[in-house]
Amino acid sequence: MTLEVTDVTKKFKIRKGLKSSDLVAVNNASFSIEPGQTVALVGESGSGKSTIAKMILRLERPTSGSITLDGVRSTARGEEAKKYRNLVQMVFQDPFASLNPYHTIAHHLERPLLIHHKTRGREETRAKVEELLARVNLSPDMADRRPHELSGGQRQRVAIARALAPGARYLIADEPVSMLDVSIRLSVLNLLARLQREENLGVLYITHDLATARHFSDEIMVMLKGNIVERGPSDEVILNPQHDYTRTLLDAAPDPSHHGRMKRQVHDEYLATTGS
Template sequence: MSQPIIQVNNVVKTFNVGGGFAKTETFRALQGVSFNLHAGKTLALVGESGCGKSTCARLITKVYPATEGEILYRGRNINEITKRKELLDYRSKVQMVFQDPFGSLNPTHTIAHHLTRPLKIHNQVSDASQIPAKLDELLDLVELAPDTLGKFPHQLSGGQRQRVNLARALAVGAEMILADEPTSMLDVSIRLGVLNLMQKMKTELGIGFLYITHDLATAHYIAEETAVMYKGQIVEWGDTQSILRNAQHPYTKLLISAVPDPDLPFGNLVQSEPDYSVNADKIRKTSGILQPESRQVGPNHFVRLWDNAA
């Protein structure tokens, strides 16, 4: 495979969480996380609330630094990206799209404004006369009608707003999009449309995606690779199909058992294996223990070992 755009190597993130007078307690949100992001590919980062998914995205976008380990952008440690212009350039190449498509749009501005500004700031057009054609091209790419430009965010549906956010990432020249639960606030009926759009941006434009979700079922639509995370630790990772069809880690099986759709590729597992949710507490306990060792299951399928004794 080509050189990754982003490499996350053994990243630990601790937060200070108070602790009282003259002492600080720390919380390890990430306990040695590694993964790579490639152009034209999607990695799904899957896990339940609080496991550290958004923290990964915030570290990659330099909201705050890693406590240990390193994050490389095209081979360069992102800690070295400090000059204003370099930082602006990095943030335009590595963009975040959030769960709430309303929250990131300004209600007082039209969609045209939301898309024109990034085009100008990030020098995506050499002079202003090119802007109308560029706006039409962006809308066409994200499959929105041309008259969307004159509308305000509240005049659009949730799915349309998320398309505007994806268009905006394209407007700034993104090569990697970190999509943090991009469809979880959308109706089921329009969710697939947004996932299909991400898929198209990946295959036709070569955009790479980190697709953050708690929903393992949607990962198989768009992600070649999946990393399953629990308590700041990736417990199983590699080829999405291999993980879904041949899950090894009890926590992955627990997630799978929560998806009641027998039509999915892993539907059989749900039927043939015991109900993991019955043992959910024990599985969570064992899966939460820090475990440095892993083993290879398939050509691109790895699982962290676990301690059944917990």
């Protein structure tokens, strides 16, 4: 059951006054993710990472190319679309916006179970909710709380549990910890890594952070202005980058022991020379 992205391009129409032009957000991207594999997608803001995530999640339609999972196209309708949606779930960036303040945690987890007919009857549903909470290291009494009673990290765990509820085989995590306190980021990433191992999930981990990309991913893809310019095993990409831009990213990565600001400048200059 491979997730296959083939020759995918996404153009947005941009209007400036009376003129309209095409912005190529993603240019002819091809890659695949196997079950049990974590692939990181790194690159600066605006390089097209979220647009790739949205196309995989059916939130945007590719201008051309195809995305398939287990032979089902992302653009399918009806029963096929349902199957695709259940298998590919997202973890939101903002744990404060992704849960409804008026509903309990149990309600958030019951909904996908009921919609996808994963359980029958109240007791079975409740048991399944508690099992989902346990899978993300939350205690069963969280079920009756509301989002405002939870920390950002706990909310993100609920969001992950909700993604698992319909039986996801792939998680698309678009900067899943960038809005969390630095102190709890690793625990959420470790949770994702454990679930990924235990349940053999495929994960697309979108991030700015090369250090966690290397630590948590089997492979790293580097995106520059809509193009995937490099893909390889994480250590190789970090230790022996093939593309100039990857080297620039590595040099610009925050390093408290060095002159971070100067490196940042070098990075901005690189983008300037390439007309960004």
